[in-house]
Amino acid sequence: MKAFVIAENEGAARELCAGARTVADSVVLCVVGAPAITGVADVCVHIDVPAGNIADDAYLSVKSAFDAQGADCIIAENALRPLSLVGRLTAALGTAAIAGATEINGTQASTMYFGGNGVRTANAEAIPAFIVGSGVFDGSAATGTDTVEELAFQAPANAVIKQGEEALPKADINLAAADAIVACGRGFSDEADLQLARDLAAKLGAEVGCSRPLAEGVDWFPKEAYIGVSGAVVSPKTYVACGISGQMQHMVGCNGSEVVIAVNKDKNAPIFKQCDYGFVGDLKEALPALTAAL
Ligand SMILES: Cc1cc2nc3c(=O)[nH]c(=O)nc-3n(C[C@H](O)[C@H](O)[C@H](O)COP(=O)(O)OP(=O)(O)OC[C@H]3O[C@@H](n4cnc5c(N)ncnc54)[C@H](O)[C@@H]3O)c2cc1C
Structure with missing residues (x-):
């Protein structure tokens, strides 16, 4: 089993890759529009986003990476850009991502519903894909190499054209x-x-x-x-x-x-x-x- 992890924050990448290693023999980390993260996966596929484009539009490159790696399951960080990318990747693969997984057991995941009043078990589609928040894989140690594979950004036919950007006030809280x-x-x-x-x-x-x-x-x-x-x-x-x-x-x-x-x-x-x-x-x-x- 080969896991394909999509993450952009180092702490999340570390935790998700460590968790992925408990269910897969090898782990590929895909980082889009953020610095490459090493030491947590067997390889980090890094996709730079050119000025004027947005990370969400890197999905064709992400799909190429997924296909080239021959991965069989997907684990994504619960953060805005990974969420958007995993949605587009799973749609292109004809599968569906299980959001808010609090526990993963093979091809099944637990998720909360009714505002946390209930927990249900969801079965993954053809290619299991899970969106996972922090604390789910807590306790597993990440291991990996320093290998980084750069992959070019492939613009989709109708790419979003970025007109400008403005930084949100950064909350100094972790x-x-x-x-x-x-x-x-x-x-x-x-x-x-x-x-x-x-x-x-x-x-x-x-x-x-x-x-x-x-x-x-x-x-x-x-x-x-x-x-x-x-x-x-x-x-x-x-x-x-x-x-x-x-x-x-x-x-x-x-x-x-x-x-x-x-x-x-x-x-x-x-x-x-x-x-x-x-x-x-x-x-x-x-x-x-x-x-x-x-
Ligand atoms: C769909 C949905 C999603 C929601 N998601 C979230 C969520 O993610 N997170 C969240 O927090 N809420 C969420 N809520 C809101 C949630 O239902 C509660 O309304 C909220 O958590 C209450 O916040 P509270 O405990 O601070 O306030 P209150 O319920 O008003 O409680 C205040 C408490 O302070 C005590 N108190 C008052 N004065 C003092 C004092 N001087 N000293 C000591 N104690 C005092 C009172 O006795 C009372 O128990 C959600 C609601 C909905 C409907």
């Missing part, structure tokens, strides 16, 4: 790699109080994340910072949920954490049934006390 996360919820009634969470995070060496309302209701956090079924799925060693009620849509994003600690002033909040340690109290008192104790 929840996937964090060992500890302090997550803030609507229990914070005042943006200035977020400093209490940042102080605790500094003591723990943690990243600061949030529930969706703090990133999409008010914009106290960038979208990359919210955890849950429609945000990031994380699996740190320690997850401290502060002023978060424990709705399913949030908890499916963090229930892979080793230890969940909750701070909430309502002793009946659902999160207290889903945590390892719970503090019933006002976060304005509990967080400084925790920080001081640490």
Whole structure:
């Protein structure tokens, strides 16, 4: 079995290639429009995107690479460009990708539905293709060579013509790699109080994340910072949920954490049934006390 991994971020490429090696004898990594990544696959096929084109339009080159490598399964990073490329690649191959795979077992994958209230098993099509987020293959070590094969960008007949580009403000946040996360919820009634969470995070060496309302209701956090079924799925060693009620849509994003600690002033909040340690109290008192104790 030969796996064809499409990824663009180094951490994801490392994790997906390591996971691919547990199901395949050889692993090819395909990187489009980002620097080549070595040491994680048997070969890295690198496709540069010329100025004036967009990475999504590299699908003909990606298909050529897939055919030339003779791969029999596809694993793609859950990031915008790999998602677009895997969609076009699988369409061209007459197969379909299973999105949001949380577990892969041969040609089957588990995925969540109804906002994480259910888990179903999906059977792969002719050529198994999976879109995988972080934490699914956690624990496997990546191995590989420094071999990079450059492949030319092949423009499709109706390529998108890039008129210009503007950088999005880059969120300085990496929840996937964090060992500890302090997550803030609507229990914070005042943006200035977020400093209490940042102080605790500094003591723990943690990243600061949030529930969706703090990133999409008010914009106290960038979208990359919210955890849950429609945000990031994380699996740190320690997850401290502060002023978060424990709705399913949030908890499916963090229930892979080793230890969940909750701070909430309502002793009946659902999160207290889903945590390892719970503090019933006002976060304005509990967080400084925790920080001081640490
Ligand atoms: C389709 C869909 C997708 C969704 N996806 C996501 C997702 O990906 N991620 C996500 O987070 N949500 C998601 N949601 C929203 C989700 O259902 C919840 O509304 C949201 O998670 C609630 O956020 P919260 O816990 O911060 O707020 P609340 O539910 O309002 O909880 C606030 C908590 O803070 C406590 N509190 C208040 N004041 C204090 C204080 N001073 N000290 C201590 N505790 C205090 C309260 O007791 C309460 O328990 C989604 C919803 C839908 C419908």
